[in-house]
Amino acid sequence: MFIEPRVGNGKQATRRGWIEVICGSMFSGKTEELIRRLNRAKIAKQKVEIFKPALDKRYHDEDVVSHNANSIRSTPIDFAQDMLLLGGSCDVVGIDEAQFFDEGLADVCAKLANSGVRVIAAGLDMDYLGNPFGPMPALMSVSEYVTKVHAVCVQCGDIAHYSFRNAASEQQVLLGETDSYEARCRHCFVEGMKAKK
Ligand SMILES: Nc1ncnc2c1ncn2[C@@H]1O[C@H](COP(=O)(O)OP(=O)(O)O)[C@@H](O)[C@H]1O
Numbered sequence: 529m530f531i532e533p534r535v536g537n538g539k540q541a542t543r544r545g546w547i548e549v550i551c552g553s554m555f556s557g558k559t560e561e562l563i564r565r566l567n568r569a570k571i572a573k574q575k576v577e578i579f580k581p582a583l584d585k586r587y588h589d590e591d592v593v594s595h596n597a598n599s600i601r602s603t604p605i606d607f608a609q610d611m612l613l614l615g616g617s618c619d620v621v622g623i624d625e626a627q628f629f630d631e632g633l634a635d636v637c638a639k640l641a642n643s644g645v646r647v648i649a650a651g652l653d654m655d656y657l658g659n660p661f662g663p664m665p666a667l668m669s670v671s672e673y674v675t676k677v678h679a680v681c682v683q684c685g686d687i688a689h690y691s692f693r694n695a696a697s698e699q700q701v702l703l704g705e706t707d708s709y710e711a712r713c714r715h716c717f718v719e720g721m722k723a724k725k
């Protein structure tokens with residue numbers, strides 16, 4: 529389990545920020561883990577702001593909601609840049625569905641962290657083809673902490689780190705749940721991709 533770091537010699541003149549990334553496939557518990565960390569920050573009476581891409585309105589217009597119905601209030605925004613205005617005065621900024629943000633995300637998160645904000649971003653590291661998703665690789669490379677969480681393969685019960693798409697669409701962005709996706713291990717993902725051809 530991720531434990532909030534508290535390091536340093538206590539002589540720092542200014543607040544220090546950092547970036548945490550929670551990544552993995554669909555159903556791997558990214559949103560649950562994000563909500564857990566943000567709730568702990570709220571218990572510590574820290575000022576918390578949560579953002580999600582405006583395009584993700586699967587469960588709720590504003591809330592970030594996990595597959596097992598945990599939720600937390602968030603602000604939907606269109607551009608990563610919007611976080612600078614709203615998140616700059618916070619102790620902690622949470623981001624869900626980070627893969628849907630524009631390529632400016634890593635830079636925005638770095639700016640927030642440099643100004644003393646703790647940034648926690650959750651997102652898919654790979655799309656349905658198994659390719660890196662949007663700004664995630666860049667974000668992971670500038671982060672202090674990367675936690676990869678795993679789902680359970682619905683085919684064989686092994687650990688899953690792929691999101692296998694059952695729907696016909698070949699667009700990278702296709703919002704959905706178990707209607708269109710299943711968590712799969714490497715073996716079952718490769719078998720599924722072969723069967724599609
Ligand atoms: N194949 C699966 N493997 C693991 N958890 C699953 C699976 N399918 C559904 N779930 C549910 O999804 C929850 C995780 O949801 P969530 O945090 O929203 O995941 P993510 O944000 O990574 O998609 C689990 O606690 C479990 O209740």
Ligand SMILES: Cc1cn([C@H]2C[C@H](O)[C@@H](COP(=O)(O)O)O2)c(=O)[nH]c1=O
Pocket residue numbers: 553554555558559586651652654655656657691700701702703704705709
């Ligand atoms: C793999 C993949 C997923 N999506 C969509 C499907 C869901 O709406 C979200 C992921 O949500 P989760 O909280 O991680 O379960 O992303 C997509 O648009 N394209 C893809 O390749």
Ligand SMILES: [Zn+2]
Pocket residue numbers: 681682683684685686712713714715716717
């Ligand atoms: Zn499997």
